[in-house]
Amino acid sequence: MEEILNAAPQHVVTLENINLKYNGERGEVTALQNVNLNIEKGEFICVLGPSGCGKSTLLNIMAGFLKPTEGEAKMNGKLIEGASWERAVVFQTPTLYPWLNIHDNVAFGPNVRHLPKKETEELTRKYLNLVELGDFGDHKPYELSGGMRQRASLARVLVNQPGMILMDEPFGALDALTRQNMQTLIRKIWSQTQNTVFLITHDVDEALALATRIIVMSSRPGRIVKEFETDFTYDIDGVNKESARYTRKYMQIREEILNIINEQNETLKL
Known part of the structure; x- marks a missing residue:
């Protein structure tokens, strides 16, 4: 873990003066305005x-599904010009092929990339075990619970060993206990793999439990209002676990984030 903290910064993704506009029912809409962001290797944002x-x-935009109206999005110094396995996406709803079993769903990416059969099998087994589904490879998606399907989707992403994982409210559809278990699992996986992660959430406590950096955005047009460097994920991953949630620093940052979001919500009403 010290290697992540002490390593020299290496930008995986860079966003420079990003603006995005589109035509809505009432005319042109500015969705993003002047967004600048550097994401370093090993960060959990x-x-x-x-x-x-x-x-x-x-x-x-980072996934390559959209192109900014203005500005540049780059990965490892190269323009992002389309979707790529190097930037894997985990959505709120698990994306699994219902006609394939869990093993074959996870192996799908390596097979498409024509990796050697032995390597594909080794990677598939490794990541099924990492998400604690080693005994469920022969099951179909409909035979698993929602949390297990999301774990399978995560293994399907990890098996490609992407440079960055993008997660759009991946635990939003799960019940409270399953969600907490998934948070613990994703912390464990992040600490073991040192992946770079960008996760969207509406849950402040989830962000504080997972992130090494929290970004708070404004109401539309979206801008970065404030960033918080956090290290609670290290404490929670260690022997203190839940005690990190009750420190003064934790509560102060939590309150500040909630105040910013509430102010932005009030702006929307004006």
């Missing part, structure tokens, strides 16, 4: 903001 502030739009 969580994004918060009022509904409709452009969080998902920002993720879609």
Whole structure:
């Protein structure tokens, strides 16, 4: 874990003066305005903001699903010009092929990339075990619970060993206990794999539990209002676990984030 904290910064994704506009029913809409962001290797970034502030739009630009109206989005110094396995996306609803079993769903990406059969099998087994589904490879998606399907979707992303994982409210549809278990699992996986993660959430406590950096966005047009460097994920991953949630620093940052979001929600009403 110290290697992540002490390593020299290496920008995986860079956003420079990003603006995105589109034509709505009432004319031109500015979804994002002057967004600048550098994401370093090994960071776990969580994004918060009022509904409709452009969080998902920002993720879609990084994924290569959308092109900004102005500005540049780059990965490892190269323009992002389309979707790529190097930037894997995990959605709120698990994306699994219902006609394939869980093993074959996870192996799908490596097979498409024509990796050697032995390597594909080794990677598939490794990541099924990592998400604690090693005994469920022969099950079809409909035979698994919602949390297990989301874990399978995560394994399907991880098996491609992407440079960045983009997650759009991946736990939003889960019940409270399953959601907490998934948070614990994603912390464990992040600490083991040192993946770079960009996760959208509406849950401030989820962001504080997971992130090494929290980004708070304004109401539309979406801008970055404030960033918070956090280290609660290290404490929670260690022996202290839940005690990190009750420190003065945790509560102060939590209150400040909620105040910013509430102010932005009030702006929407004006």
